[in-house]
Amino acid sequence: MNILVAGGAGFIGSHLMDYLLDEGHNVICVDKLIFGNKNILHLLHGKQASESRKIRFYKTELSNQQAVDAIFDENQIDAVYHMAANSDIQKGGQEPSIDFNDTFMTTHTLLESMRKYEVKNLFFASTSAVYGEMPDIELTESTGGLKPVSYYGGAKLASEAIISSYASMCDMNVVVFRFPNVIGPRLTHGVIFDFIKKLKDNPYKLEILGNGTQCKPYIYILDLVDAIVHLTKNWFPGEEIYNLSVASEGTTVTKIAQIVVEELGLENVDFCYTGGDRGWKGDVPRFKYDISKILSTGWKPVYTSTEAVRQTVKDAIFQMKQ
Numbered sequence: 001m002n003i004l005v006a007g008g009a010g011f012i013g014s015h016l017m018d019y020l021l022d023e024g025h026n027v028i029c030v031d032k033l034i035f036g037n038k039n040i041l042h043l044l045h046g047k048q049a050s051e052s053r054k055i056r057f058y059k060t061e062l063s064n065q066q067a068v069d070a071i072f073d074e075n076q077i078d079a080v081y082h083m084a085a086n087s088d089i090q091k092g093g094q095e096p097s098i099d100f101n102d103t104f105m106t107t108h109t110l111l112e113s114m115r116k117y118e119v120k121n122l123f124f125a126s127t128s129a130v131y132g133e134m135p136d137i138e139l140t141e142s143t144g145g146l147k148p149v150s151y152y153g154g155a156k157l158a159s160e161a162i163i164s165s166y167a168s169m170c171d172m173n174v175v176v177f178r179f180p181n182v183i184g185p186r187l188t189h190g191v192i193f194d195f196i197k198k199l200k201d202n203p204y205k206l207e208i209l210g211n212g213t214q215c216k217p218y219i220y221i222l223d224l225v226d227a228i229v230h231l232t233k234n235w236f237p238g239e240e241i242y243n244l245s246v247a248s249e250g251t252t253v254t255k256i257a258q259i260v261v262e263e264l265g266l267e268n269v270d271f272c273y274t275g276g277d278r279g280w281k282g283d284v285p286r287f288k289y290d291i292s293k294i295l296s297t298g299w300k301p302v303y304t305s306t307e308a309v310r311q312t313v314k315d316a317i318f319q320m321k322q
């Protein structure tokens with residue numbers, strides 16, 4: 001298949017492209033490279049580049065309709081995996097237009113090109129942030145009354161809504177995954193990334209946002225890619241939404257700090273909490289996912305949340321030594 005991966009140079013998109021290329025697909029990667037091209041250098045120039053000659057890369061602003069139409073015009077696209085978004089929720093909190101452009105408008109532009117060029121298959125990377133704060137409810141895909149508490153969550157929910165309308169009007173087949181926190185090698189942001197950076201600057205003291213009891217599920221990137229591939233191997237008519245997560249309880253922020261300290265081989269680190277029940281405005285400190293729908297398809301994750309955290313810290317330390 002010819003697969004367009006929007007945001008393919010990012011953390012998740014690059015792992016997905018590795019997999020799709022290994023499977024023999026032709027990949028068209030479109031990305032404006034907010035974090036540079038380090039995640040895809042091995043595909044474009046490295047030793048694996050000759051094996052991955054089926055990749056085409058476009059450095060393009062995905063909210064630019066003319067530019068995206070031109071890419072659809074040049075390539076016979078069978079499916080779109082939309083992984084592009086603003087992934088820095090705190091940054092979007094300072095400047096809402098970032099979420100509007102990178103999270104919502106990219107979706108609208110891709111849908112318009114899909115409509116014009118009659119591309120029928122879409123995979124969309126959504127998020128637990130669409131639910132907003134419902135700590136006492138076990139969230140299922142049909143939980144209603146969604147009230148996102150960040151611009152990011154709002155832009156994702158708006159994207160889901162407009163996708164639904166295109167799916168219906170243009171007979172598209174859509175799989176929407178609501179990811180929890182995704183971690184693993186090539187991470188570009190998030191709590192593990194921040195803790196390692198802070199401890200490199202000062203190995204005696206670690207500032208922790210909130211009171212440390214925030215507790216969320218973390219899924220390892222290989223489990224996530226496996227789930228995406230599992231669900232999109234055969235496209236079914238219509239639109240399906242899946243909560244995607246690990247079966248175990250989540251991991252608290254304090255536990256993550258302890259794992260980072262242990263894996264870095266540090267001792268006597270002073271944990272300083274900024275206080276309050278959340279890290280920042282727009283953060284959702286805890287949520288409970290019902291994942292019976294995705295488990296019923298036969299997929300199951302390998303890593304628990306805390307195993308995923310430990311493995312990611314090991315990966316990051318290994319990467320730092322390269």
Ligand SMILES: NC(=O)c1ccc[n+]([C@@H]2O[C@H](COP(=O)([O-])OP(=O)(O)OC[C@H]3O[C@@H](n4cnc5c(N)ncnc54)[C@H](O)[C@@H]3O)[C@@H](O)[C@H]2O)c1
Nearest residue numbers: 007009010011012032033034062084085087102125179182
């Ligand atoms: N990582 C997580 O924990 C997590 C959790 C829930 C949902 N998601 C979703 O999964 C997807 C991938 O996340 P990620 O962690 O790989 O993020 P990332 O920031 O590493 O990758 C996103 C990529 O999209 C590109 N991009 C953003 N706006 C663009 C635009 N306007 N034009 C062209 N390129 C643009 C960026 O350059 C980047 O390479 C995103 O949609 C994100 O919202 C991620």
